[in-house]
Amino acid sequence: MFGVWHFSFTVADLDRSVDFYASLLGFQLVHRQDQDNDYTRRLVGYPDADLRIAQLAVPGQPRGISTHDLELVEYRTPRGEPFGPHRNRPGAAHLAMCVEDARADHARLSAAGVRFVSPPQEITAGINAGGFTCYFLDPDDITLELVQPPRTMRTPHDEGAESP
Known part of the structure; x- marks a missing residue:
């Protein structure tokens, strides 16, 4: 591959x-x-x-x-049956998207009617400690995730500077 x-x-x-x-x-x-x-x-x-x-x-x-x-x-x-929002079922998947400000995106998407599993949660353990994350659902109940990386993992682009 x-x-x-x-x-x-x-x-x-x-x-x-x-x-x-x-x-x-x-x-x-x-x-x-x-x-x-x-x-x-x-x-x-x-x-x-x-x-x-x-x-x-x-x-x-x-x-x-x-x-x-x-x-x-x-x-x-053939049309299929919906899978539903069951994140714990084998075969379930999700897509995590990197964002600059999880709380601001949560507020914007919530105002547009997007359904969230939870508001952004501070990541307190593991390699991403110091960041924020939350799950939300698309129109077909597909789980999506917003991830705001911790400052230690951010690139110059994330901080508003020009990328090299």
């Missing part, structure tokens, strides 16, 4: 999710496509698969071979 291509979430309504990730979280929409073909059906293992796909990128992140970081997938066929 020589890199990560993207990570992906299956969503119920692609348009709603693209709006959430782009408008509220700041991801950049790179590409949309429909995938209603034999290759995709073989790939996902559903003989009748018909998917809508959106690819999004974190602005300012270095681009490698892939043009995107996050792929959102809506299965038009």
Whole structure:
């Protein structure tokens, strides 16, 4: 392995999710496509698969071979049952996003109606001690996390200086 291509979430309504990730979280929409073909059906293992796909990128992140970081997938066929917000179930995953001010982002997103598991918590143990973190849910109950790194882990960019 020589890199990560993207990570992906299956969503119920692609348009709603693209709006959430782009408008509220700041991801950049790179590409949309429909995938209603034999290759995709073989790939996902559903003989009748018909998917809508959106690819999004974190602005300012270095681009490698892939043009995107996050792929959102809506299965038009076959539709699946929601997984729910069960973070303790094997197979559950979450995406942690680095932020400059977890409390300010919590306030902004809460005011926009985003559902949080908790307000930002100070990290008091481990390698990230001194930072802040909180979990929240996307429109499909996918767990997301805001992480404000401790000052000792911040780069010059985090402090408002120009990156080298």
